[in-house]
Amino acid sequence: MKRLTAMTGTYPRTRALKEHTVTSSAVELDFAPVEVAQRGFKAAVRELAYDVTELALMTFLVAYDAGKPLVLLPFAMNGGHHHKSILCRAGSVLTAEQLPGKTVAMRSYSQTTPTWVRGILADEYGVNVRDVRWLTQEGAHVEEYEDPAWVTRSSDGSLEDLLRTGKADAIIAGSGITGDDIRPLIPAPQAAAAAWEQRTGVVPINHMVAIRREVAEDAETVREVFRMLRESRAVAGEPERSGFGELRPALELGVRYAHEQQLIRKRYDVEELYGAARAALAG
Incomplete structure (x- = not known):
């Protein structure tokens, strides 16, 4: 055996x-x-x-x-779907289309959930990944990988802290972040994800x-x-x-x-x- x-x-x-x-x-x-x-x-x-x-x-x-x-x-x-995984402050009028020039924080640039989110933002909302300032808290699992030039490392606290203090305009997180002061950036994310799946055939x-x-x-x-x-x-x-x-x-x-x-x-x-x-x- x-x-x-x-x-x-x-x-x-x-x-x-x-x-x-x-x-x-x-x-x-x-x-x-x-x-x-x-x-x-x-x-x-x-x-x-x-x-x-x-x-x-x-x-x-x-x-x-x-x-x-x-x-x-x-x-x-x-x-699973990730339209729900990009969050912003509830009082913000920010839309996905307005992300160029803004700051978005996540745990790691090479993480899978943010990669799906960035792809959806590009395909569905015309967001060029190079036009957003991406903040990360840590590097890749693969030691040889280096983040692109448009990615910046941050040590200014948790993702929630970065969002709530205004150091980030939005954050990408798979789960576990809730509160009355936080909302999904993409409106009606479940419906948006269902429509996206119907068009693309992808989960x-x-x-x-x-x-x-x-x-x-x-x-x-x-x-x-x-x-x-x-x-x-x-x-x-x-x-x-x-x-x-x-x-x-x-x-x-x-x-x-x-x-x-x-x-x-x-x-x-x-x-x-x-x-x-x-x-x-x-x-």
């Missing part, structure tokens, strides 16, 4: 896998003691600490662009599963890992979100956004990102 090191967050969809309710006679996954996946991302891309790992989509793309020996499996761990992907390139050369291993991921999700009763065809629209758009925003140097074909796993899972 092949034993592989693994890292994912703990969710209903991974519980059966991490508790070894779902198993394989060919592959054993030895999970790192990580509950929140983001805490394992640096080790995954800087130390190549895991054979199989959950990764934020943009972390994977930046790592792939830097030459890290990782490829994707066609399994979306999580995702954004936040996290996927990656595998070391050398491990992906073993077709049986790839098939067993993929099977176990899907079965663990099925045990949780969650809807399927995997497969090359289903994930292609979101991945293609994510790659385009990453390239346009200078996270990656090349606009990769989605098929390339799977490496040998593509042939292993063909048909």
Whole structure:
């Protein structure tokens, strides 16, 4: 039996896998003691600490662009719409179209949620990413990556502090920021997201599963890992979100956004990102 090191967050969809309710006679996954996946991302891309790992989509793309020996499996761990993720002061009359020349703060420029938000702002509201002053609190998970010239590091407090004190005109945050003095920048964000999905056919992907390139050369291993991921999700009763065809629209758009925003140097074909796993899972 092949034993592989693994890292994912703990969710209903991974519980059966991490508790070894779902198993394989060919592959054993030895999970790192990580509950929140983001805490394992640096080790995954800087130390190549895991054979199989959950990764934020943009972390994977930046790592792939830097030459890290990782490829994707066609399994979306999580995702969702991000029209709601850019916030401004409730008393502000700011609109998305007025963002050029303004200051927008986020945790990291290479973070996946801000990348989706910036892409939506560009496509839907005509905002050129270079015309906004982007403030970040930290750098990328991938050590080799350097933020573009239009990004500035800030140490002036939390995202909420930056917004409430006026040091930022808007902030991008995935969740956890609420208050009567804060509102979504995009009006009726749920309706806007639904209309966007209908036009584009895309539900954004936040996290996927990656595998070391050398491990992906073993077709049986790839098939067993993929099977176990899907079965663990099925045990949780969650809807399927995997497969090359289903994930292609979101991945293609994510790659385009990453390239346009200078996270990656090349606009990769989605098929390339799977490496040998593509042939292993063909048909």
